[in-house]
Amino acid sequence: MMDFSYARPADLAAAGAALAAGGMALGGGTGLLDLAKLGVARPVAVVDLTRLPGLDAIQVSETEARIGALVKMSRLAAHPAMRAALPAVGQALLASASPQIRNMATIGGNLLQRTRCAYFRDAAVGSCNRRNPGSGCAAVGGVTRGHALLGVSPHCIATHPGDLAVALVAFDAVVETWSPNGQRLLSVHDFFLLPGATPGQEFALAPGEIVTGLRIPLAPVARQARYVKLRDRASYEFAAASLAAGMSLGVDGRIADLRLALGGVATIPWRARSVEAALIGEHPTPAAIAAAAALAMREAEPQPDNRHKLALVPALIERTLTDMVGEPA
């Protein structure tokens, strides 16, 4: 029997104290239970956050969506106002996992999900800098067709597995957290940490700090955004590559705003800023789109068995933007 204590705090202060003391946060359980069964997570204390009050609301105004951390993935995916204001979020959620998992998993937990790297997920593999800092990376040189090409370091090439987070990065979401020092608003761009020399530190959270919700600015570009996910299996598979994209055109027909973020190919949800910069202010001609899309993987560092993604990602951007130009909202 793996013995652990279980606490179900009724307020944030108690939850924060329990987490600061080394507890592991439990939301829907789809991540923690999975990793505990694999022996990768070895909780001594489990802190069930699901009874914390006030964290399960969805509020959508003209300018902003606010989503509580305890909202289930399935509920947010089906929320009519969200679907209208930022369709990419619902599309990303519905492309994730399975209905059973989406019915259990929380938005806060989804933001904190761990990589699917098989070398990370096997506790018997000694070398994993993410699990055992300084132990090395067993993935390099192994089976890496699903591993990252962007944001990699010599210490870790594990892919960020999320879909929702890709949409959040595209639309500059803000993560709300609580700690004894009070509430903090943290740009999603600062929330996910590149592996660098410290792959074990994946999120910019202090011990005991709790993700309480999300705020997503609802810019006009969000309204016609979309999320496209590519994979061999039509459902229930992590992305070979995915794209959250939003584009708005000015009255002059030039691209006024453009948001592009990539999933399945990077160590964190990856904003394709070089592609955006090349196109903003330009007419969305096929040639301009193709030239800009080619920039997406310029910084890529492929493994021998994932080089096919060097062409896949630009093709995904090019196709999606071309489709959006052809089907204006």
Next chain:
Amino acid sequence: MSPLDAPVKRGGAGDGLPVLGAALARLDGVAKLEGSARFALDQPVEGLAHAVLLRATIAAGRVTRIDAAAAEAAPGVLAVLTPDNTAPLAAASSWTGAPPAQPQYRPLDAEIFHHGQQIAAVVAETLEQAQEAARLILVDYEAVPAITGLDDPRAGDGDPIDMLSKSWGDAAAALDKAAVRLTLEYRTPREFNMPIEPHGLIAQWDGEELTLWEPSQWLDGMARTYAEWFGLRFDQVRIVSPYIGGGFGSKALALPHGAVAAMAARQLGRPVKLALTRSQTFTGLGGRPATRQVLEIGATAGGRLLAIRQRGWNETSMNAVSVEPLGSVTGLMYALPNFDSRQNVVPVHTVQPGAKRAPGENPSAFGLESAIDELAHAVGQDPLALRLLNDAEHDHSSGKPWSTRKLREALAAGAVAFGWDRRDPMPRSMRDGHLLIGWGMAAGTYPVRRTAGEALVGILADGSVEVASSTADMGTGAHTILAQTAAEALGLPVERVQVRLGDSRLPRAPVTGGSQMAGLMTGAVHKAALAAREVLIGLALSDPRSPLRGTGANTLRLEGGMLVAPDGTAYDVSAVLKATGRERVEALRDTLAENRLKPEDHYRNFTTVSTMRAPTDGDYSMHSWCAHFVEVAVDEALQTIRLRRVVSAFDSGRLYNPKLAASQWKGGIVMGIGQALLEEGLVDHRHARLMNDNLGDYLLPTNADIPEIEVIDVGEPDPHASALGGKAVGELGIVGVAPAIANALFHATGKRLRSLPLTGQRLAEAG
């Protein structure tokens, strides 16, 4: 008449029969939907202890030390079994009945042949205690470099399997003279069976009697193995397997984890439950081994086949020879005057491969039916026309006539339903927006295998009927068709028949595999039912207490539960049984004689495959046939391949239940789609270690991957194939699916992928 005008018969080949041949839903379906069906591992057993396995983390070498002190001291732990503290079992003979090579068998062995091999087991009061204790075991190894697969240079060319060599004519000479000659290499990866019900068992000893609740496709064969391992008589082992949650060939043999559970139960004097985890399902037993085959095809400029020379290789484990016969279909499908086929097996550090749906025929057809498509393209012919041109009027491998072969009819019916005549033959010619559309086809076949069966049919005083046999129902519908068979023979509604299967104490049955179960067991049940009817009629005519004795009749009919005399006098069965003081009449019958066996062959027939008759044993060559037509949509830029529709036509002879046969065909097609597009064991070649040992990463198709599937029945009863006219169903559906999809992919893109699975990545890498 054009070949495409061949007559097509739709609907069940059993149409017109009142009971057998009716499209009845599965009798066990409601219990499974409700969750009330109790599977083997659900069996409540008093005093159960729980065992978990510890696996090797190297692929080759030796365990030098196991430190189990901490595990043994952990809460709830009853025993830790290791190579050091367990005595060897007696080795068992093989499934063919061949005696073992060595006298002893160690299910926990210090010598390591593959990554994930079981090396120790922990037994505890609860599953969680056993799992936690297993984590505390420390293992030291002496590792040596592993041979990781067919492509490992150290693997070499392997060992020839002479039994698989086939040759007729002069293939070398014919190839030299052929106007068209292609040399093509095809590969299939390591594939795994992955039933949703895990492998596992509950083992309980009562003195020298061993009871095993274990899902089994072959109760008698597994009971024999356990008996030999533990030095018991066959009748001291009882296996109970009420239902099976999927097997696909993987639940027919006793496996190493079963030996460990039975050892632990004996040592502890307590019943022990052991279920493999999903990850252990990838390492505790093998699926289809990786294969490679090179086909040299010679043809006339007009596309008539002259010769095929085939060289095949399949991987096997370091400690056993498993064969995936790549020449099963190659010389059979077409009129082939010259043929030469040889095969090697190549030992590598992997778990011993097993049988996965249509072992042999499946990868064999992937090679041949892809190559035929390549030949059609090379000679500028339609692939359907080329197949008809090369149709075989008889079996060239045996020289015997076909019993029945409705392959032309299947090709015609499939082509019409699919609309094949609207296909533009040019690759890359059919489009839908960004998508390249491809239409492909392939044929398939599966042999009629025959073993004798045994069944008991009882007619009870309440007018109901009981059928009993140790055969297994894998969800394919054995309960249902055997109830239909008995009802048909006894003139009763099927609701009056109770079928008891899945207990080795019941009358014997051979392996439920090789698509033989339906044909042989309907024959046995039919025979036993007719015999029981004769017993009943004899009783009614001769027993002084029988109300029908006074009619003076010398014969009676059994109709709708009534015994009817020629003069119209009728009594129901229960009245006759009550009057004669009987609770039941019954008959136990086997079909050994029909299979040309003697009573002394009884045990061997049911516990080994040594008496299984080849499809050419007799005056005919007997096979089922099918043709698949598929449409794929390919987004080249986005490296995405999806199926749009499947139309398949089948000749499985007479169908005992068209609904269940269609379900089996469709299941085979679904599995074939997974094989074609998704399934592949990914091996880290530094460590000979499987990296995708879970259902998130080893990709089986989801509903979203499966398009509409239309199946068409073109069969007719085959009097030579089985007692009641059916041929193979279950394994047939998958054969030919993968090449049909590969051929469609070529038609869509002009790119020929010869390695499964056909992924977007491979398509992109093909340039």
